[in-house]
Amino acid sequence: MPDLTKTTATATDEQSVTPDAPVDAIASGPAPGKPRSLWNDAWRELRSNPLFVISAFLIVVLLVVAAFPGLFTDANPDSGDQVNHFLGKPELTHFFQADWFGYDRVGRSIYSRVVHGARNSILVGVGVTILVTLFGGLCGMLAGYFGGFWDSLISRLTDVFFGIPFLLGAMVVLNAFTDRTVWVVMGALAFLGWTQIARVMRGAVITTKHADYVVAARALGAGTKRILFRHILPNALAPVIVVATISLGTYIVAESTLSYLGLGLGDGAISWGGDISDATQDIRNNPHTLFFPAGMLSITVLAFIMMGDAVREALDPKLR
Amino acid sequence: MTSIDIKADSVPAPRSGEERSGRLLDVKDLHVEFHTREGVVKAVNGVNYSVDAGETLAVLGESGSGKSVTAQAIMGILDMPPGKIPQGEILFRGQDMLKMSNEERRKIRGRKIAMIFQDALSSLNPVLSVGYQLGEMFRVHDGLSRKQAKAKAVELMERVKIPAAKERVNDYPHQFSGGMRQRIMIAMALALEPDLIIADEPTTALDVTVQAQVMDLLADLQREYNMGLILITHDLGVVADVADKIAVMYAGRIVETAPVHELYKRPAHPYTRGLLESIPRLDQKGQELYAIKGLPPNLLHIPSGCAFNPRCPKAQDICRTDVPALVPVTERDGAELPGRGSACHFWKETIHG
Numbered sequence: 001m002p003d004l005t006k007t008t009a010t011a012t013d014e015q016s017v018t019p020d021a022p023v024d025a026i027a028s029g030p031a032p033g034k035p036r037s038l039w040n041d042a043w044r045e046l047r048s049n050p051l052f053v054i055s056a057f058l059i060v061v062l063l064v065v066a067a068f069p070g071l072f073t074d075a076n077p078d079s080g081d082q083v084n085h086f087l088g089k090p091e092l093t094h095f096f097q098a099d100w101f102g103y104d105r106v107g108r109s110i111y112s113r114v115v116h117g118a119r120n121s122i123l124v125g126v127g128v129t130i131l132v133t134l135f136g137g138l139c140g141m142l143a144g145y146f147g148g149f150w151d152s153l154i155s156r157l158t159d160v161f162f163g164i165p166f167l168l169g170a171m172v173v174l175n176a177f178t179d180r181t182v183w184v185v186m187g188a189l190a191f192l193g194w195t196q197i198a199r200v201m202r203g204a205v206i207t208t209k210h211a212d213y214v215v216a217a218r219a220l221g222a223g224t225k226r227i228l229f230r231h232i233l234p235n236a237l238a239p240v241i242v243v244a245t246i247s248l249g250t251y252i253v254a255e256s257t258l259s260y261l262g263l264g265l266g267d268g269a270i271s272w273g274g275d276i277s278d279a280t281q282d283i284r285n286n287p288h289t290l291f292f293p294a295g296m297l298s299i300t301v302l303a304f305i306m307m308g309d310a311v312r313e314a315l316d317p318k319l320r
Numbered sequence: 321m322t323s324i325d326i327k328a329d330s331v332p333a334p335r336s337g338e339e340r341s342g343r344l345l346d347v348k349d350l351h352v353e354f355h356t357r358e359g360v361v362k363a364v365n366g367v368n369y370s371v372d373a374g375e376t377l378a379v380l381g382e383s384g385s386g387k388s389v390t391a392q393a394i395m396g397i398l399d400m401p402p403g404k405i406p407q408g409e410i411l412f413r414g415q416d417m418l419k420m421s422n423e424e425r426r427k428i429r430g431r432k433i434a435m436i437f438q439d440a441l442s443s444l445n446p447v448l449s450v451g452y453q454l455g456e457m458f459r460v461h462d463g464l465s466r467k468q469a470k471a472k473a474v475e476l477m478e479r480v481k482i483p484a485a486k487e488r489v490n491d492y493p494h495q496f497s498g499g500m501r502q503r504i505m506i507a508m509a510l511a512l513e514p515d516l517i518i519a520d521e522p523t524t525a526l527d528v529t530v531q532a533q534v535m536d537l538l539a540d541l542q543r544e545y546n547m548g549l550i551l552i553t554h555d556l557g558v559v560a561d562v563a564d565k566i567a568v569m570y571a572g573r574i575v576e577t578a579p580v581h582e583l584y585k586r587p588a589h590p591y592t593r594g595l596l597e598s599i600p601r602l603d604q605k606g607q608e609l610y611a612i613k614g615l616p617p618n619l620l621h622i623p624s625g626c627a628f629n630p631r632c633p634k635a636q637d638i639c640r641t642d643v644p645a646l647v648p649v650t651e652r653d654g655a656e657l658p659g660r661g662s663a664c665h666f667w668k669e670t671i672h673g
Binding site for chain 2: 221
């Protein structure tokens with residue numbers, strides 16, 4: 001037996017994926033820097049991607065706005081002064097002032113409404129995404145791993161949902177509710193959206209469960225739960241994360257569309273979609289009432305979709 | 321059918337009393353089939369073999385001869401369905417594993433019987449560090465804490481001679497070379513000091529110099545722990561140095577069994593003879609290399625009689641009708657040859673002729 005601990009290596013095999021080292025002993029010494037894993041690599045890739053940096057910055061700002069609207073404006077979004085501010089034009093130099101984006105037909109500060117509307121839009125978007133990922137992911141995982149009856153059941157169910165137009169379905173569901181709170185809207189969108197994630201997850205799990213390392217884990221005595229959550233899930237998660245981030249934007253759009261159609265959040269709730277709906281009554285004379293909520297909506301959706309795109313690029317080795 | 325037992329000549333003293341000695345595994349008349357759309361694939365058709373503590377059994381055969389499927393059946397990692405075990409017994413220390421519950425079998429896997437896979441890169445989880453994966457053995461089976469498990473993992477990596485184990489324990493599988501990865505696989509299989517290790521072509525994915533190192537390591541560790549080892553391979557060169565006895569498989573059956581050196585000296589089955597003759601030799605320089613003509617049989621339509629008959633140079637009419645049983649092989653004068661058996665109607669002519 002040659003003494004393998006005696007190494008003369010200068011090169012590490014950090015990059016080698018094939019066993020290309022002529023003598024095994026070359027594989028020596030600690031690799032420089034942090035250990036590299038799929039997620040570490042993805043993170044490194046993301047940090048140097050301008051698309052990600054911009055979208056992450058926007059998302060952080062939006063999240064802060066949604067969480068603490070009071071930090072950004074003192075103006076009351078719910079009551080206006082119709083006498084003094086009726087459809088007041090925006091004062092674009094009055095940064096962060098009540099009249100920055102002008103006033104609507106009830107004299108409410110549009111800036112304040114945009115700031116306060118962020119919470120509902122983002123809450124719905126993030127909430128639906130979380131619900132859909134958890135429920136759809138779980139269903140997809142069970143269907144993919146156990147196959148058989150559960151697979152047939154869940155696959156047929158996703159087929160059924162696939163045939164229902166998303167918005168039309170949401171309208172039908174929401175029409176049944178008179179008191180449409182954030183939770184109701186979230187629930188309705190999640191109810192119609194989970195099948196997309198379930199399909200993606202099912203496919204990823206089926207690919208992963210036949211991987212040699214899963215068989216090896218089984219051969220060395222790992223139980224079902226450990227195999228599912230420790231060995232399959234982390235390897236099947238990448239496509240799910242990508243789909244989830246991209247669809248987050250579409251959920252925000254869906255909420256706005258529903259609000260625009262009068263089937264979104266109930267009376268009193270501030271929402272970009274609702275404001276857009278109100279603004280359309282008089283866009284020719286007062287385009288600013290439409291422009292700012294619509295602009296915010298676009299920026300938010302763009303940020304999440306850009307984020308999803310960057311994540312997909314980082315996680316999909318085929319694109320490197 | 322005859323069961324063939326050979327004690328290795330020099331079994332080292334058992335490490336921890338009688339628990340580590342004696343018959344470990346007894347496979348009896350094992351059949352495995354796969355139900356596919358095209359029909360029933362009979363992958364294993366009545367395999368018998370046994371392994372004692374400290375003994376190395378080499379299972380030799382081409383791709384599709386059923387050697388890996390037998391191993392998977394022993395480990396209980398066959399995909400069922402489509403796989404099915406219509407008959408047979410797999411006795412581990414006298415207990416039929418096919419009759420155990422899933423949970424009982426899971427507890428045997430890893431602790432009592434472990435497996436080493438062919439391709440270490442794809443057999444290690446790419447998103448978990450090797451330290452985590454090694455430590456997992458202790459956390460699942462022994463309930464150790466994360467920290468204790470990591471310390472054990474470093475210890476294991478040192479035992480399989482991975483340089484700078486402490487620094488590399490948090491590295492990921494793709495950061496290791498092929499040989500090092502196979503060492504990690506071996507370390508994982510060894511972690512709980514199982515009684516029996518099944519190595520499914522452990523060196524096939526490695527280059528030749530590394531092959532020898534890995535085989536040496538495996539043999540050393542086996543001796544140290546007095547484990548039973550089933551070495552599945554199609555490489556006659558690997559077998560010669562390590563194995564105690566050999567079982568040659570063809571079309572899901574064992575066609576010949578013998579102690580390792582006797583098999584090389586005097587094969588008793590035309591298939592084995594063909595295999596040995598197709599090894600390149602220095603003294604035949606310039607001549608054409610022998611090859612067994614034809615292809616391995618389609619397991620959906622195994623030829624009637626002896627499965628080898630379409631390729632066999634000695635085939636007679638009886639070979640096309642009667643399935644030969646694995647019979648004990650004797651000397652010309654009838655003297656017993658312990659451990660030898662051949663499933664050929666003309667074994668006498670083959671070994672003595």
